[in-house]
Amino acid sequence: MDQRSKAPGPAPDAAPQRAELLGLAAKAMNAAWSSFDRARPRESVLDEDLLGRLAGALPEDGGDPADAIEDAARVLDASISPARPLNLAYVGSTGLATATVGDALAATYDVNLAAHSAAAAILEAQTSRWTAEFIGHPRACGGFTSGGQISNLSAILAARERAMPGSRVSGVSAQAGALYCSGEAHQSIIRAAEVAGLGSESVRRLPIDSERRLVPEALERALEQDLAAGVNPVAVIATAGTTLTGAVDPIADLVAICERRSVWLHVDGAYGLPAAATPSAAPLFAGIDRVDSATLDAHKWLGVPKSCSVLLVQDEEVLQAAFGHREKYLLHREDAPNPVDHTLEYSRPMRSLKLWLVFRVHGAAALRVWIQRGIDNARLFTSLIDADPAFQMLHRPMLSTVCFRHTPPGVADLDAHNLRLARAIQADGRVYLAPATIDDRACLRGCFVNFRTTPEDVRLAVAVARELGELLA
Numbered sequence: 001m002d003q004r005s006k007a008p009g010p011a012p013d014a015a016p017q018r019a020e021l022l023g024l025a026a027k028a029m030n031a032a033w034s035s036f037d038r039a040r041p042r043e044s045v046l047d048e049d050l051l052g053r054l055a056g057a058l059p060e061d062g063g064d065p066a067d068a069i070e071d072a073a074r075v076l077d078a079s080i081s082p083a084r085p086l087n088l089a090y091v092g093s094t095g096l097a098t099a100t101v102g103d104a105l106a107a108t109y110d111v112n113l114a115a116h117s118a119a120a121a122i123l124e125a126q127t128s129r130w131t132a133e134f135i136g137h138p139r140a141c142g143g144f145t146s147g148g149q150i151s152n153l154s155a156i157l158a159a160r161e162r163a164m165p166g167s168r169v170s171g172v173s174a175q176a177g178a179l180y181c182s183g184e185a186h187q188s189i190i191r192a193a194e195v196a197g198l199g200s201e202s203v204r205r206l207p208i209d210s211e212r213r214l215v216p217e218a219l220e221r222a223l224e225q226d227l228a229a230g231v232n233p234v235a236v237i238a239t240a241g242t243t244l245t246g247a248v249d250p251i252a253d254l255v256a257i258c259e260r261r262s263v264w265l266h267v268d269g270a271y272g273l274p275a276a277a278t279p280s281a282a283p284l285f286a287g288i289d290r291v292d293s294a295t296l297d298a299h300k301w302l303g304v305p306k307s308c309s310v311l312l313v314q315d316e317e318v319l320q321a322a323f324g325h326r327e328k329y330l331l332h333r334e335d336a337p338n339p340v341d342h343t344l345e346y347s348r349p350m351r352s353l354k355l356w357l358v359f360r361v362h363g364a365a366a367l368r369v370w371i372q373r374g375i376d377n378a379r380l381f382t383s384l385i386d387a388d389p390a391f392q393m394l395h396r397p398m399l400s401t402v403c404f405r406h407t408p409p410g411v412a413d414l415d416a417h418n419l420r421l422a423r424a425i426q427a428d429g430r431v432y433l434a435p436a437t438i439d440d441r442a443c444l445r446g447c448f449v450n451f452r453t454t455p456e457d458v459r460l461a462v463a464v465a466r467e468l469g470e471l472l473a
């Protein structure tokens, strides 16, 4: 008999099996979180048996859930996870088990935030208000997206519709528009310009100063030139925490320019904006209360897993103007508001729940302390590097990102040496750091956004870089 036409067995998700499955999952999650408590001596690797199963064919019949969950847990254990305290590569936080519980609960109910969702929308709005209050933005509306890319794109589409009314219908081919940002803005801005039909050549990548911040006078000049040439300024994008070094553009100066010329100011604070909530870093973000829109990725520095980005907007109507539409299969604003009328995405999970739980369970004060810990870790790291003549910092961290390189005497090609060192550190497994390039010089880059990273971990990271660097020199 054809296997596929077999009579179905018992209900696929009957209560006893489900209880067993959830128990197994809770055990696996608990074991994972315990393993994140301390940095481990090396990354684990998969054995031959499991590698063989990962090359296996589509299973026709189901298997033991305990075996499947064990395999899944072992695969995850051998994957690069930013939850580990010494995973310093890129910008990934995930320090809070509370947030993963939020994800699991949200996935269980699978509420769709595209359409009317009853209570979920109320919680989502509260979370976006809390986020705005946390960093000091006067949000009127906003939304949760899959990441900084989509939040930045959404803001730019809204700015495009304000600068070029009707362009979402008629296109932008008849009008020249431009975006303005520093040369160190994230690639998502370029991509957004491409997707918005403005084209990547419309992005004016402006000079930075010695602290790697956008130079306001350069913005003034670029705006003047474009206006004289009949180009329509669509938006200025300030970065609040560049990906490479964590530099925060001078927001207040840019606000003054943008307000004078009625140009939309968006802050890409995907990485850095949570630091605006700390007394020590808040002055860097002065002016955030006057920007048109801002992006903050909770999955970067608020301890929640991917994906969870928040877009905050000052004017209630701009998102509706950019994304509002009518479909026969949805109720619209006058009947029951559907978030899809002010978001780019359609089906959306309830990303807000995990952040809401973090605010509810831990509170804003604890988050401030934990974010400050990342800043302090970067300072400690810097002082250790400064104290060792065989190392060089390539910039002073404004937030929690460090770029440094090993410069032992007698090594002629420091770029090649540091790239080799990055590979050696990754192969060693005690610390996970990524190479980067700053002003054409290869370096090592680390970012402290994991709430579980301790000062001892920071000391170990420097010691490992020193030990392996000396071996390679």
Ligand SMILES: Cc1ncc(COP(=O)(O)O)c(C=O)c1O
Residues within 6 Å of the ligand: 091, 146, 147, 148, 149, 150, 152, 186, 188, 239, 241, 242, 243, 268, 269, 270, 271, 297, 309
């Ligand atoms: C400053 C900045 N903006 C935007 C992004 C894109 O965010 P996502 O990867 O969440 O889409 C990043 C990602 O690293 C970033 O650092």
